[in-house]
Amino acid sequence: MVRAYRGAFADALQYLVLAVWALVVLFPLYWLVTTSFKPPLAVSQGPRFIPWVDFRPTLEAWRDLLVGPQSSAVRRALGNSAAVSLWSTVVVLVLGAAAAYGLARFSVRVGPARNADVLTWMVSQRMMPPIVAALGLFVLLRKVGLLDTRLGLVIVYAAFNLPLAVWLLHGFFQQVPVYLEEAAMVDGATRLQALVRVVLPLTVPGFVANFLFVFMLTWNEFLFPLILTFDRAQTLPILIAMQHSQRGVEWWSLSAMSIITLLPTVVITVLLNRFLVLRLLMGAGK
């Protein structure tokens, strides 16, 4: 009897901890959303928490951003972010899948280095703090005239997200059984045909998941665009960062801008969770 009570108590306690953490996660986001609907007075009169009770929600900030004077800057930053993220992710996946497939299915040799070494070399690039390469890149891109351009950003993003993509895709390809391709080739297909007709259909979910994941990573980049762009190729994170020094701190406006920036990442998280990727990571063997 006491045992059962203890069990229930322990369970309740664990739920409580989860609930507390959920609150901790949600509250800042709640604050961000409500602030974007606050009129300026509601901000400067001290913290207001509940809409319609503490303050009168208004669409002023959103209107300002989407159709008002700031909208051209927002649209440009949004366009830059979207285009750069899209293209760099495409490059990452194409090059990364090729490299991953090559390392998973072929024997690669560069002098004494074998497959495992090449893979380790690629993955170890992640250990390098971006600032180290960024300073060199600043000088080099300046020489080539790619500073403050979308193309420059695409190339840089692609190079720095490649290691992770190769690692993920390599593990992925290794899980696709070789005998499927072997069977296809015995039946007369060339290696390329085997790849396209047999392997690719199986890997589509994985590719989509990787695409979303890398897209999200490039969307969130800050240091590189900070160093390598000035105003033409400005991305959303930079727009947010620059705002706070120019117009004073207009919280409602910056909150709305932040929400615009965060929306794709939240959507991608939900989508990825639907895909097996996250479930596998969290062990949904239940």
Next chain:
Amino acid sequence: MRTGRVARTATGPGSEAGSATPAPPRVVRLGLRGRAPGAGGGTLVLPAALLLLAVSIFPFLFTVALAFSRVSLIGGLSIDFGTVYNWARLLNDPRHWNAVRVTFTLVVCAALLQYAIGMVLALILNNLRLRGVHAFRVLFIVPMALTPIAIGYMWRMMFHETYGAINGLLRFIGLPGLPWTSDGRLALASIVIVDVWHWTPFMVLMLLAGLQNLPAEVLEAARVDGATGWSGFWKVTFPMMLPTSLAALLLRAIEAAKLVDEIYIITGGGPGVATENLTLYAYYTGLRSFDLAYGATLAISLLVGVMVVVSVLLQLTRRLREVQLW
């Protein structure tokens, strides 16, 4: 006598037409573990490798070269290689050592806090086989995915002394508000708090995966032997989780050393230089003051630090592996 004819007719019209017997099946030599020898693999890997070399390795080497040079931006860019002046300056620069201290403190505090909280959450998530836990999962993962600048700005608002939510809540329950971003030590704590909020999900994911991979028989045996609850965790679960724990800590430490987005927007490195880590200092030096050579030196200093930490943790893992016989 009759077999020959039967055999011939059995092969059908094909042999009658004079064509050869069907070709033998193509021998597909995929090599050991399914790997084919030959240049195919190299060609596939080449573009990726070239991109990495050109855009990642080469600029890195260039930065290293910059650290050993003197750069002048007056009248165009001129670089003068072959001096250790920057390094002498680095060793005597108190702001550099402050940045090292800040980086180190941030990494250690953030990683350990995330580990502790992450472990608690992972244990709970692993333990509760009840419904509703699925909803928690998506929620827990969201902070990890959010744009760091937006997270930084969000917390900057929350930490504001007069208008911020945190002080608002504190005052609501009767406590005085705290100078989150204007006091040196509190500012560092604020950054740690933000990093913990941001990255604990990562720890939860890794530790949960590790927990779910623990051999059930060993855990059962331990439970039968009476090792449950607190002591069970420390004597059985925790030691078995050491490789995963170290891997997670290693990954997190590497990332925490690079932290810059949130610091930039919450404190800008201040007050003074209380929250200025190496990345931020290198950025300010290299691209605000345009002292590229010294900025490069600072960046390399960070890289050296990261590599030291990585090798220490790897050594630790190796040593533990020998002792534990994994």
